[in-house]
Amino acid sequence: MASAIYQLGEQVLISAFNRSPIVLSHGLGVRVWDTDGKPYLDFLGGFAVNTLGHCHPRVVKAVAEQADKLIHSSNLFYNEPSVRLAQLLTEHGAGDRIFFCPSGAEAVEAALKLARKYAYRQGERQKTRFVTALRSYHGRTFGALAASGKPEMQEGFGPLPEGFRYIPYNDLDALERAMDSSVCAVILEPVQGEAGAHVGSREFLRGARELCDRHGALLIFDEIQTGMGRTGAFFAYEHVGVKPDILTLAKGLSGGMPNAALAATDRVASAFRPGDHGATFGANPVVCAAGIATVETIVENDLLRHVREVGDYLIDRLRYLQTVRPNIADVRGRGLLIAVELSTDNKPVARLAAERGLLVAAGVGNTLRLLPPFIITKQDVDEALSILDSALRDALVTA
Structure with a gap:
């Protein structure tokens, strides 16, 4: 089904975006699922749109x-x-x-x-x-x-x-x-x-x-x-x-x-x-x-305080990851608006992360943009960075 929708989209939509072949079906909280039933942890958040996650009740x-x-x-x-x-x-x-x-x-x-x-x-x-x-x-x-x-x-x-x-x-x-x-x-x-x-x-x-x-x-x-x-x-x-x-x-x-x-x-x-x-x-x-x-x-729900706390945790974990992954050049941001600048091509990293169940944005230059919903937990951060770590490792090996 996903392939058919993707192919039809390639025929009928104007190509103003570099779209992934992933076809999303539904979402709840910090996760979305594609039409094949595969789940993804969403750290893209519709480019900072899904403040409260997907389909907040x-x-x-x-x-x-x-x-x-x-x-x-x-x-x-x-x-x-x-x-x-x-x-x-x-x-x-x-x-x-x-x-x-x-x-x-x-x-x-x-x-x-x-x-x-x-x-x-x-x-x-x-x-x-x-x-x-x-x-x-x-x-x-x-x-x-x-x-x-x-x-x-x-x-x-x-x-x-x-x-x-x-x-x-x-x-x-x-x-x-x-x-x-x-x-x-x-x-x-x-x-x-x-x-x-x-x-x-x-x-x-x-x-x-x-x-x-x-x-x-x-x-x-x-x-x-x-x-x-x-x-x-x-x-x-x-x-x-x-x-x-x-x-x-x-x-x-x-x-x-x-x-x-x-x-x-x-x-x-x-x-x-x-x-x-x-x-x-x-x-x-x-x-x-x-x-x-x-x-x-x-x-x-005092989400501003939560954004500060979980944002600091995410940045700290990314900076630790920077010490073990040589393809991370810099980590910047405030709250839950974060960029990871790479010294290598960002697109293979974003692609590998998506294949393993994490959505991030390949931004300008060689940055990865992380814009998760405000409701993420430290456990979500740990899961996301485990996937990102493996993507960074394997992208460096195949570069």
């Missing part, structure tokens, strides 16, 4: 109950789940006001538009430029792609929107040189996830806040991957005590359902007026109900 219940009442309406009307979820996000530090949309790239597009519109409303129409970081990843729509400091991703899609300057990440001097009166906003990831879990230093992120204040620019934090507890705090900015003017969220927001949000301070949010932006599927009541269940579960 509280999320499933919320989705089912809301789908039985109202699946979709329109943003011409309020619906209770979206208002309640927005309230929860503001209470936990996302910002003062929330705009929901279906995907992270759309949240970034909204953030870029809001920053420019804010400068326009302030009468500073020369402020149209953005400063962003090399290696950053903000999405694949035109504006988000232009904001991403990855020339290899931009190739063939030009001309992209103008007005973006790129600086090395964690280089405060370079950021200071890039700032002038034409900059409307600086957009940064507090941890560069897709680039391989590069953590923003306290000096860099605090310096970015100070430079934005000095030059009258806004600070945008892209927390699409880091937000909702992935780093052990609801938002990664909390680790350094630097609050942005605009925040973007997605991935783990609704426990596996497609949801994203733009958050902003009252002052900045007021720049958007009716007709300035929209999202047909934004504030969908079903995905927002899933978001409420996700946030409440994180809070009531």
Whole structure:
């Protein structure tokens, strides 16, 4: 059955992904099963989406109950789940006001538009430029792609929107040189996830806040991957005590359902007026109900503390593994956003791990990205690293 589905997918789907021949059937908790019944320990988590693991009962219940009442309406009307979820996000530090949309790239597009519109409303129409970081990843729509400091991703899609300057990440001097009166906003990831879990230093992120204040620019934090507890705090900015003017969220927001949000301070949010932006599927009541269940579960089960504890354990175990496996060059990350940089090709390691029942992502360069759900235990970590150890050993032998 798996082979037939894979072959059909190769015929009818656009080849925009390097898909594995694994065909997944169902999941529960930290595990998924393929159509042949083989189980996998999932340390990929849908690229940091499955915050509570697969089919968490509280999320499933919320989705089912809301789908039985109202699946979709329109943003011409309020619906209770979206208002309640927005309230929860503001209470936990996302910002003062929330705009929901279906995907992270759309949240970034909204953030870029809001920053420019804010400068326009302030009468500073020369402020149209953005400063962003090399290696950053903000999405694949035109504006988000232009904001991403990855020339290899931009190739063939030009001309992209103008007005973006790129600086090395964690280089405060370079950021200071890039700032002038034409900059409307600086957009940064507090941890560069897709680039391989590069953590923003306290000096860099605090310096970015100070430079934005000095030059009258806004600070945008892209927390699409880091937000909702992935780093052990609801938002990664909390680790350094630097609050942005605009925040973007997605991935783990609704426990596996497609949801994203733009958050902003009252002052900045007021720049958007009716007709300035929209999202047909934004504030969908079903995905927002899933978001409420996700946030409440994180809070009531003290999962932020658990993410810190099990994340530290995972990083410590990986660093021990580094001492016995010469193909591990570095281990980086915060909470349960972790990268293992290899000195050899990462793809054979990811493939061998999958064959032995562990799903990890072969990231940029030679990194392996580990983004497990918040509910993993130390026993799950031990099982995963036993598989990863054997994959690293055998990949080195066959290299």
